[in-house]
Amino acid sequence: MPHISRADFVRGAAGATALGLTAMPRLALAADECRQVVVTTWGGDYDRFLKQFVEPPLVAKGVQVLPDITQEPQRMTKLLAERSLKKGSLDVVSFSDASMFQMYEDGVLGSLDFAKLPNAKYILKQFANAYSVPHIFSAQVIVYTPDHIKGAPDSYAAFWDSKYKGRVGIQRTEWVNWLQLAAQVGGGSPSNYEPGKKLLMDLKKNQPRIYPTQETLAAGIANGDVWLTPDWRARAYMWAKGGLKVESSVPKEGALPVVYRAGYAKNAPDGPCCIAYLDAMLDAKAQVEFATNMGYVPTVSNAKLPEDLERRIGFSEEQRAHFYPQDFRYIAKNNSQWLQWWNQEFLA
Amino acid sequence: MLGPATLFVLAFLLLPMLVVLRYSVNRYVPGGLMLQVFTLENYAHFFQDHYFHKVLLTTVWVSVVCTIVSLVLAFPLAYFLARTRSAAKSLLVMLVVFPLLVGNVVRAAGWMALLDTKGVVNSTLEALHIIKAPLNIMYTTGAVMIGIISIVTPFMVLTLQSVLEGINYSVEEAALNLGASPIRTFAKVTLPLAMPGVIAGTSLVFILCMNAYATPVLLGGPSFQMMAQTIYDQISNTQNWPFGAALAFVLMFVTVALTVIAQMFLQRRYKSAE
Structure with missing residues (x-):
């Protein structure tokens, strides 16, 4: 019996959309250039704070950030539907850790070269994995x-x-x-x-x-x-x-x-942009802003929270080790x- | 020849339905998605599990009650709107339509503010010393019915009004002049003449009730489940698309069957009244 993944089943429904999106003209980029990045993520506060705290340095460099706001099931479906396409429509993808793991198991995520992410060295070891960066927890x-x-x-x-x-x-x-x-x-x-x-x-x-x-x-x-x-x-x-x-x-x-993560689609149109965006998510200042405004703890060791905030939202090393x-x-x-x-x- | 409208319906309604029908005979793979096979096990699961029978029966029961109540509430209003020659008629019609401008979720939030243990209703009753402890109105079947009826009644009013507008009311007056009581005139003259509107309105409202999602989720209790919510749980929360698709087809079949049966019954009554 053939095993049918989500991709095989939703391809019919989502194919037209994917075709339309991928057929849109995109700029031919040199390997180190980043002009446009499509970020599929949650709406509401999370998206607002990405715009407010993560994206400004990229936008200042002329990068156009296109949000693709969906709930997790729809996001998973879209990613799987586009799996067989040489070039998909999504670059950076956000998921909670359970869903991110499932996407990894389904083989739709690109493998990360952490050497290209300057902020990766600060990632707290307990949240590190090969296929995504931990954003907040x-x-x-x-x-x-x-x-x-x-x-x-x-x-x-x-x-x-x-x-x-x-x-x-x-x-x-x-x-x-x-x-x-x-x-x-x-x-x-x-x-x-x-x-x-x-x-x-x-x-x-x-x-x-x-x-x-x-x-x-x-x-x-x-x-x-x-x-x-x-x-x-x-x-x-x-x-x-x-x-x-x-x-x-x-x-x-x-x-x-619970760790909210980001990775990139294996067939992302804009690899360099994905790397730049993921690195920006790990920026210490942006992480502190997320903590202050959303209550989620930074996942990088160089983001220091004010003592009072740390007490209210944080976890001691011992508590983290005991998760x-x-x-x-x-x-x-x-x-x-x-x-x-x-x-x-x-x-x- | 296939016109553009037919092609549109084929492309955007029938084809997706066929895809979902195909899903419903696949096999669910936990942690994966599904195997492309031909099996009726999802339908068998529905027919063998009493829990899903209960969910379907609850859905039908709530829908029937809400349809009847909305018909009873809407008829006098629609009749008044159809007969009035007031300059404010357009404004009154706008007022009927007004609740539809607010989304179902927002409307449910409004009901929550009213019906909660510390909501407007309980606070008022307590302040008036009518009750000593708050009534449990929220998270009950009654709360769901109140919420659904508030949503579907404008549809019933508008559908009835459009038919009542076309009635020649001299027939009614003739019946009254010949000595028929107002109740007899309503039962023997007005209602049979308005029957096309009653059939259209009840069909429309019944279908809306059968597919209600946000209101049962927000106003129903923990064990209260209607079919749309159950289908959403299967598709979205557990990724069990084959079973979710099978439930969707069961819901659609039952909705269409009951609507057709009700229409046939009412049409027979209508014809016999003629």
Whole structure:
């Protein structure tokens, strides 16, 4: 049986678009020239801060930056659809680490020559890999309301504490994160989240409050319905910045990290531009600006945060060393059955 | 001969649907995408799993209730708009259309502000000492229905109004003059004459309800699922395109079948009334 990748299946739908884009005249460039770069990424604050903090030095050199704003699934689809083209329409591609790994496994990313990235030498070793640069990171902490909870909870086990019955907030779309943290508490491993299922069924008896989105969860915290929830420390920082009275603590089991990454398409039209753009993303000043405005921690050692900001969004070396490892291949393989279990058992 | 419109429909509606139909008989590969085979296992999965039956039944039930309620709410308004000779008629029509200028997500956010435990409704009821503890209105089937009805009612009003405008109201007056009560006149004269509008309006609204996505996601509870949300989860969150495609075809088939059956039923009633 032939194995059909996304590329084979969506080629029909996306081919016309890709053809149109690649047929657009592009300037013939010398190897070291960079005139135009297409960056496919998230919209909203992330895109705004790229424009504000990463792109200005490139734009000053006459580089035209063309954003291609999509959600991750659409971005993955587009990249895979163009895989067989000699020249695609995308240069720099952004993904969270799990999706970036999947793109790497699907063979659509170009391999990076880090010697050409002057800022690469500052990349924190734990976030380095061969196929992408880590742009920003955070980790899943326990976000709680100090008005209701005295003393910072130090373990994910707090979500199961009966004194918080009816006060734990859950986002409906976060089944993987919940299975991960339940597996951490319940004796699972990075390649076996199954023990987490039993614990989550126990949690259900504590009547957690379940919300459809981040925003509705924030509303639940604001009105006092939710006292604690797991979330990225960056999110807790932004909530606090927005006026929500929340604090966060790092669980002793080890926080689950999230790294937002960038790489480049194997068939990127503009290799030199990709290198220039990726290097600009690692620039210490730009990274500090992202931290200040978005709450995500720099991934380079030469970006120094003000002490107060470091305390609110950062992780000590010891905490970073203790981050819970993730087996992205295992997650991709089981995601579908987990969703089914989540909907049919946990949420039912 | 194929005209440009036919070619457009073929290229942008039927062909993509055929591609999705082909996906629905492929095999899902976790962590990959799918194998190009011919299998009915995705459809079998749907028919064997009661969870998906429940989701489909919820979708149909919510859609039927919302369609009936919107018809009941829209008919008097459409009738008034059709008969009024007021100079403000255009303004009134604009007011009916006005909610459609706001996106579904924004509208759902508005409902959240109203229906939340600390929302306008609960705060008002508490302030008036009508309730002691906040009512759980948000994240219930009722909240979803309120949200959907607010979206689809303008479509029903406009569809009904266009048909009611064409009715010769002297027939109604004749019935009243001959001694028929207003209710009998409505049931035996107005409603049969307005039946083409009722059929068109209910069909349109029912289809919109069956495909509702944002409102059930934002206003429904954790265990509340309608088909569009389930399809999105399969396609986007787990990359299970074959099963997502199969669910999409099941939804489309059920929607078309129920719409056709309802139309046939109403048309028979309409003809027998003639």
